[in-house]
Amino acid sequence: MKDLFGKAILDYQQGNYTEDIITETSISEEDVLPLPYLFRGYDEMPALEKKALDMARGTVLDVGCGAGSHSLYLQEEKKLKVTSVDISEGAVKTCKLRGLKDARVADVMLMENEKFDTILLLMNGAGMCGKLKNISGFLRQLKALLNPGGQILVDSSDIIYMFDEDEDGGRWIPTDNEYYGEVEFKISYKGEEEKPFDWLYIDYNTLQNAAHAGNMNCELVLEGEHYDYLAKLEPESI
Known part of the structure; x- marks a missing residue:
């Protein structure tokens, strides 16, 4: 990986902002991801993210922290102990430059011997598991990182709306993938x-089923304005 995402974030942080990131998926055309958006403050965040930050408590693990805007708010405004992880070296370097006390280059799937009260997966954070077949193992790993009474706060989107609707209200969904929410993502900067990578948009019912299969409760906290939602997952009480 060239870490173009991290390179772009670090460029912005260091005053070298001249271009934005261009994204494209297997089901959508090129789109612009403005770098300033990744550095937004709480007041500029969508309602789902604000709600998640309001609900965060105790020790927090921010998975896929990016430029660190969520972590920074929790550390500076809510005075919480936050561990921010990302596989992007550029992103983590940016987080440290912005003042985050515990930012690490790390793959959450390889983390062990640590426990948290809140795990955040924002900006379609569940997508990092890539394929629906990976969601069970992904949730199992996150569950293992929770303290008793801990919570996972995750947002995602149901992208069924992106497929053509027929006269009967059904959707024309390609059979290339096992699940319609699996897409291939491309980034250029x-x-x-960047080499294309798999990304997952998971609808709430499918996430809920996966959570229940892993002995976790799943609650729909808030629905967004465009097929997106925030969910809270907690291990079932024994």
Whole structure:
């Protein structure tokens, strides 16, 4: 990986902002991801993210922290102990430059011997598991990182709306993937292209089923304005 995402974030942090990130998926055309958006404050965040930050408590693990905006709010405004992890070296370097006390280059799937009260997966954070077949193992790992009484706060989107609707109200969904929410993601920045990677948009019912299969409760906390939602997952009481 070239870490173009991290390179772009670090460029912005260091005053070298001249271009935005270009994203594209297997079911959508090129789109612009403005770098300033990744550095937004609480007041500029969508309602789902605000709600998640309001609900965060105790020790927090921010998975896929990016530029660290969520972590920074929790550390500075709510005075919580936050561990911010991302596989992007550029992102983590940016987080440290912004003042985050515990930012690490790490894969959450390899973390062990640590426990948290709140695990955050924001900006379609569940997507990092790539394929629906991976969601069980993903949730099992997150569950193992929770303290008793801990919670996982995750947002995602049901992208069924992106597929054509027929006269009967059904959807024309390609059979290339096992699940319609699986997409291939591409990122380009300053003329360079990242190797495509798998990303998952999971609808709430499917997430709920996966959670229950893993002995976790799943609650729909808030629905967004465009097929997106925030969910809270907690281990079932024994």
